[in-house]
Amino acid sequence: MKFQKGHITMDNLYEIIFIDGTKFCGGNLQDTKWMQMPDKSIKKLTYRLPSGEKIDCEGYNAYYHFVEVCQDIMNGNQGKVQLEYAYLITKDGPMCEVIKVNLRTNKFEQIVLDESSDFIRQLNPIGWKEGI
Amino acid sequence: MATTLTFLVNYVDSTVAYGTTPADYITVDLTDDYLVWTAGDTVVKDLMTAEPTAGQLNTAATVISDSADTTIALCLLMDYSHNVGGAYYTHKILGMGENKAYVFCFNFGGATATIPQLEAWDTSAHSTQAKHVLGANIPANSWVKAVKTTGGSLPGTSWPGTAIAGAANYLALDTAVLSTAKALYANIKIVIPAAYATPAAETFVITIRYTFL
Numbered sequence: 403m404k405f406q407k408g409h410i411t412m413d414n415l416y417e418i419i420f421i422d423g424t425k426f427c428g429g430n431l432q433d434t435k436w437m438q439m440p441d442k443s444i445k446k447l448t449y450r451l452p453s454g455e456k457i458d459c460e461g462y463n464a465y466y467h468f469v470e471v472c473q474d475i476m477n478g479n480q481g482k483v484q485l486e487y488a489y490l491i492t493k494d495g496p497m498c499e500v501i502k503v504n505l506r507t508n509k510f511e512q513i514v515l516d517e518s519s520d521f522i523r524q525l526n527p528i529g530w531k532e533g534i
Numbered sequence: 535m536a537t538t539l540t541f542l543v544n545y546v547d548s549t550v551a552y553g554t555t556p557a558d559y560i561t562v563d564l565t566d567d568y569l570v571w572t573a574g575d576t577v578v579k580d581l582m583t584a585e586p587t588a589g590q591l592n593t594a595a596t597v598i599s600d601s602a603d604t605t606i607a608l609c610l611l612m613d614y615s616h617n618v619g620g621a622y623y624t625h626k627i628l629g630m631g632e633n634k635a636y637v638f639c640f641n642f643g644g645a646t647a648t649i650p651q652l653e654a655w656d657t658s659a660h661s662t663q664a665k666h667v668l669g670a671n672i673p674a675n676s677w678v679k680a681v682k683t684t685g686g687s688l689p690g691t692s693w694p695g696t697a698i699a700g701a702a703n704y705l706a707l708d709t710a711v712l713s714t715a716k717a718l719y720a721n722i723k724i725v726i727p728a729a730y731a732t733p734a735a736e737t738f739v740i741t742i743r744y745t746f747l
Binding site: 432433434436437466467468469470471472473474475476477478479480481483484486489524525526528529 | 535536539541562563564565566568569645646647648649653655657658660711712713737738739740741742743744745746747
């Protein structure tokens with residue numbers, strides 16, 4: 403089983419163990435540090451959900467994470483960047499598993515997409531991080 | 535760091551990009567500044583020396599035509615700090631609704647995971663589009679029209695634009711994700727259908743949805 407859930411205490415948004423045994427800690431939803439991650443193969447990624455649960459991902463070919471926000475430019479919450487969703491994507495062959503976290507409700511859903519889907523194809527390729 | 539977004543409007547020359555002449559643009563302070571869509575009159579106009587009152591705005595409101603669609607004539611930036619080009623509270627946004635490219639500017643400070651998009655909603659909950667101005671739950675009937683002009687592409691005379699409302703009817707502000715910092719552009723107008731039966735003063739939300747890695 404590559405996908406597990408459980409409660410943990412973890413300050414960072416995610417923690418990564420690389421193949422070489424070194425670790426990297428992510429930041430938070432405002433500053434994920436995803437692009438500051440060393441260019442090394444990921445062995446395991448542990449992701450913290452807003453609910454306090456964790457997701458352990460291990461053995462995938464590639465990983466992707468991004469945050470979706472809204473900035474009202476007329477009326478509404480002008481002046482505030484509203485967090486809307488966070489996406490954690492794991493890739494195993496052509497299949498991509500998307501964890502979409504609603505940052506307003508703290509609920510999440512799991513979606514499986516093929517790598518040829520528009521959603522996956524149109525992602526900025528610089529965000530993919532290599533797994534095993 | 536998260537990718538930043540700065541919203542700017544052109545008040546000098548809407549044929550010039552922000553990167554070419556930044557001084558032609560005012561950075562909108564989203565905490566205090568706001569847009570005013572109005573027919574305008576001798577009071578509510580470019581270069582006001584005080585913030586327009588509710589009464590003044592009502593007097594200068596657009597009148598629904600019995601016979602023709604009506605494009606709201608004027609979009610003003612209400613500049614709370616009134617410190618641009620003199621002590622003026624309002625500045626006319628040049629090129630709004632016209633065949634101009636460099637009108638509303640969305641300046642992104644870095645890469646995005648997806649293509650940024652312009653949306654319109656009832657409220658900041660970004661969940662409904664029931665207001666008349668947004669087509670009363672028929673997004674294709676939204677009065678808010680927008681066209682992508684990123685890269686300087688002219689929208690054409692009498693451009694129809696995309697009727698924006700809700701999640702399905704949005705405007706993509708570019709043709710690809712941003713790999714680095716970039717200024718994106720759109721032109722926006724509000725067109726009231728002829729003989730529309732329900733006059734109203736409605737407050738709706740325009741938002742930019744974007745992503746960062």
